[in-house]
Amino acid sequence: MDFKIKKNILYKYLGEETEVIIPHGVKIIGIGAFEDCENVTSIIIPDGVTAIYECAFDNCKKLSSIVIPDSVTKIDVFAFRNCEALPIEMIPAHLWVDNQEMYGGYPSLTSFTVPDGVTEICGGAFFCCENLASVVIPDSVTKIGDGAFTDCEKLSSIVIPDSVTIIDQFAFDGCEKLPIEMIPSHLWSTNQKMYCGYLGLTSFTIPDDVTEISKSAFCRCENLESIVIHDKVTEIGKSAFQSCMKLSSIKIPKNVSEIGYSTFLSCHALESFIVPEGITKIETDAFWDCVNLKSIEIPDSVMEIGRAAFEYCEKLENVILPKNITKINHLTFAGCNNLSHIVVPDKVTSIGSCAFSHSVKLSSVVIPESVTEIYSTAVDECPNLEFLRALGITEINYDFNDFEYFAHADMPLIFPKIDLDKIEIIGIKNQCVKGYLSEPNLYSEEMTLKYEKYIRENSSEILI
DSSP states (O other): OOEHHHHHHHEEEEEOEEEEEOOOTTOOOOOOTTTTTTTTTTEOOOOOOOOOOOOTTTTTEEEETEEOOTTOOOOOOTTTTTTTSSSSSGGGGGGGGGGGTTTTTTTOOOEEOOOOOOOOEEETTTTTTTTOHHHHHHHHOOOOOOTTTOTTTTOEEEOOOTOOOOOOTTTTTOOOTTTTTGOGGGGGOOOOOTTOOTTTTTTEOTTTTTTEEETTTTTTTTOOOEEEEETOOOOOOOOTTOOOOOBBOOOTTTOEEEOOTTTTOTTTOEEEEOOTTTOOOOOOTTEEETTOEEEHHHHHHOOOTTTTTTTTTTTTTBBBOOOOOEEOTTTTTTTTTTOOEEEEOOOOOOTTTTTTTTOTEEEEEEETTTTTETTTTTTTOOOOOOOOEEETOOOEEOSSSSOOSSTTTTTEETTTTOOOGGGGOHHHHHHHHHHHHHHHSSSOOOOOHOOOOOHHHHHTTTOO
């Protein structure tokens, strides 16, 4: 049989005919029923069918004729995605009001007038309508939903009436040809995510009445080059400037106390940054993948730097860590390829997993006696590190069972307080022996006896 039908649902067309007549009795055309049937040119849907589900005719590129009966009341998102030969007249436009996502991904939609009486354009309504160039919105509409026009690459004209008071996040994501003048800027204070992903924003000044910049406010504004933030702002939300690829400079107001999660993640144009006095915390991923960041000034008011805060800052050359932090978190400086020297402050007690891993130019890490714990991958793949001296280390945490050594096998570990009997990995044990042999005067009498005994009993296995 050419059709997989069960309980009046057409689940899949299995045939190879180019002209298809769907059997009577079918009530629903299921998800992806004709998906990728690239040779089908015409389809007749019988009376009685009430719903066309998601991706039903997705990628039917040669489909040029379809008969949709009046019994159909539901058409789901992507039902006609990539049906590039299908004329728009064959899709019943009157169904849009109750099925606002039905044109998602449909390539033949070039213009659209939202019907009078509609109060909301739903999220994703015109998602991936790549040829949609113009939209007219009537005075009845008060809200434009999340991602309503996402990836409408050719959208160059839209009429947004004064009745609209809500524009949700990513509403114009990827609309690279839409002039900024067509988006009512006065709505930003109460709709701070409305520019998310919008490519037409190149500069912005935070309005005077705003004291907080919300989470993801300018996320993926890839062409935003500059922003002015006044001193009344006291909080900048998570991911506020994430993936603002062209943002080259920004001044943080004096009353802000934290740089939040992923705030400047993947801001590739940032070359230098001054963290203002008064900031107490730099959160996880705050500057992750800022690949051109060469320098950063961190004041002593900073008490905590989160996980992966500077990971993949490939050009970061020098950083002076604030004296009041107590931990170097996991991945904090991983992948900082130009970082050559780091001094760990005196109050730090722990160095986390992969804290400096893959920092290929790192040749010196100064670790104070306050550090009692270190992860085995802390300096993984740091081939230029000549030795690691940590006089207070009493515990090594192992990230992986198959981990063989710190950084590279030839690097001595000068850990005078580490008991050899508690080290299970032979490679790391040998590195500790090399450290002992390089500076034996640092070891207590008890430790000296243990190391000398181990050397005598395992001389054939120790590669000095």
